[in-house]
Amino acid sequence: MSKKPVRVAVTGAAGQIGYALLFRIASGEMLGKDQPVILQLLEVPVEGPQKALKGVMMELEDCAFPLLVGMEAHGDPMTAFKDVDYALLVGSRPRGPGMERAELLAINGAIFTAQGKALNAVASRNVKVLVVGNPANTNAFIAMKAAPDLKPGNFTAMLRLDHNRALSQIAAKTGKAVADIENLCVWGNHSPTMYADYRFATIKGESVKAMINDQEWNANVFLPTVGKRGAAIIEARGLSSAASAANAAIDHMRDWALGTNGKWVTMGIPSQGWYGIPKDVMFGFPVTCENGEYKVVEGLEIDAFSQGCIDKTLKELTDEQAGVAHLI
Numbered sequence: 001m002s003k004k005p006v007r008v009a010v011t012g013a014a015g016q017i018g019y020a021l022l023f024r025i026a027s028g029e030m031l032g033k034d035q036p037v038i039l040q041l042l043e044v045p046v047e048g049p050q051k052a053l054k055g056v057m058m059e060l061e062d063c064a065f066p067l068l069v070g071m072e073a074h075g076d077p078m079t080a081f082k083d084v085d086y087a088l089l090v091g092s093r094p095r096g097p098g099m100e101r102a103e104l105l106a107i108n109g110a111i112f113t114a115q116g117k118a119l120n121a122v123a124s125r126n127v128k129v130l131v132v133g134n135p136a137n138t139n140a141f142i143a144m145k146a147a148p149d150l151k152p153g154n155f156t157a158m159l160r161l162d163h164n165r166a167l168s169q170i171a172a173k174t175g176k177a178v179a180d181i182e183n184l185c186v187w188g189n190h191s192p193t194m195y196a197d198y199r200f201a202t203i204k205g206e207s208v209k210a211m212i213n214d215q216e217w218n219a220n221v222f223l224p225t226v227g228k229r230g231a232a233i234i235e236a237r238g239l240s241s242a243a244s245a246a247n248a249a250i251d252h253m254r255d256w257a258l259g260t261n262g263k264w265v266t267m268g269i270p271s272q273g274w275y276g277i278p279k280d281v282m283f284g285f286p287v288t289c290e291n292g293e294y295k296v297v298e299g300l301e302i303d304a305f306s307q308g309c310i311d312k313t314l315k316e317l318t319d320e321q322a323g324v325a326h327l328i
């Protein structure tokens with residue numbers, strides 16, 4: 001018997017990430033090749049973006065995806081989020097050359113108050129929310145706080161792009177396959193302060209740290225490369241990363257919904273005090289997923305270098321949080 005369709009909201013659906021994301025959701029790459037989906041697409045209620053959204057929907061139609069059993073265009077989150085099981089909050093301004101992500105807070109923060117309230121009012125009580133729009137952690141924090149009737153743990157921020165970037169850098173450094181790298185994680189904020197941590201990583205059972213054995217490379221090459229990759233892409237493309245961001249969103253939601261088989265991934269989630277991170281701070285942690293739930297990998301040793309990195313990214317996040325206190 002075929003599965004009951006699930007409702008998936010995507011905001012910013014006519015934007016560049018939206019264009020790289022929707023076709024993959026509709027083809028079953030996010031929720032499985034046996035899971036029918038209804039897309040509930042939100043764009044600003046302005047003629048240009050709404051017209052562009054119609055064009056994207058025409059293309060989705062033209063793909064004749066068997067799993068795409070419904071599709072709606074919206075200009076209001078109160079209708080877009082009605083009964084949704086999954087919400088991918090992408091819609092917001094991207095940064096341009098020379099901007100820091102934190103500069104987006106003033107522009108984008110308010111979007112997430114309104115969308116958190118709408119999710120609170122009309123979404124499924126089990127909705128799984130992924131915030132992609134930057135600054136993703138703090139926007140997810142704002143949305144979570146605006147939705148007091150939903151479980152805080154169902155609001156997440158995207159750190160998966162940083163995680164995937166770190167995997168590729170390690171594969172290149174060691175000359176090994178991405179697929180063989182286990183137990184990597186990224187702590188903290190989706191920003192240059194994030195701390196990609198390969199101390200526990202293994203490749204076919206061998207320690208990656210021992211294989212690389214180069215703390216100078218870790219501190220001065222690896223971490224800045226991963227942390228500043230977004231800016232490097234903006235510099236090269238003139239536009240912020242889109243296909244890789246959409247790919248990371250698919251990975252994040254797929255793993256949350258369908259499980260990781262014990263494999264570690266990184267998710268930005270509201271802390272429950274793990275590793276000394278204050279409650280509710282939306283922080284990147286190593287997790288495994290099973291039965292639609294994530295579970296933090298606990299008990300990892302934090303050495304002095306790692307603690308310094310974690311403290312720095314935490315400080316940035318608590319400063320950002322303080323900066324949006326008026327929106328909470």
Ligand SMILES: NC(=O)C1=CN([C@@H]2O[C@H](COP(=O)(O)OP(=O)(O)OC[C@H]3O[C@@H](n4cnc5c(N)ncnc54)[C@H](O)[C@@H]3O)[C@@H](O)[C@H]2O)C=CC1
Nearest residue numbers: 012014015016017043044091092093094132133134136245
């Ligand atoms: N967390 C992450 O790893 C990453 C996050 N991003 C962020 O994702 C966001 C979107 O990036 P792009 O798709 O490249 O931008 P874009 O400008 O191409 O598209 C954004 C779309 O969102 C729409 N939008 C704006 N406000 C909205 C609202 N209140 N409701 C619904 N739609 C709204 C715009 O009309 C536009 O069509 C940016 O904030 C960007 O910085 C980008 C890459 C990675």
Ligand SMILES: O=C([O-])CC(=O)C(=O)O
Nearest residue numbers: 095134229230231240241
């Ligand atoms: O850097 C940006 O503004 C876009 C982004 O979040 C990324 O590529 O990591």
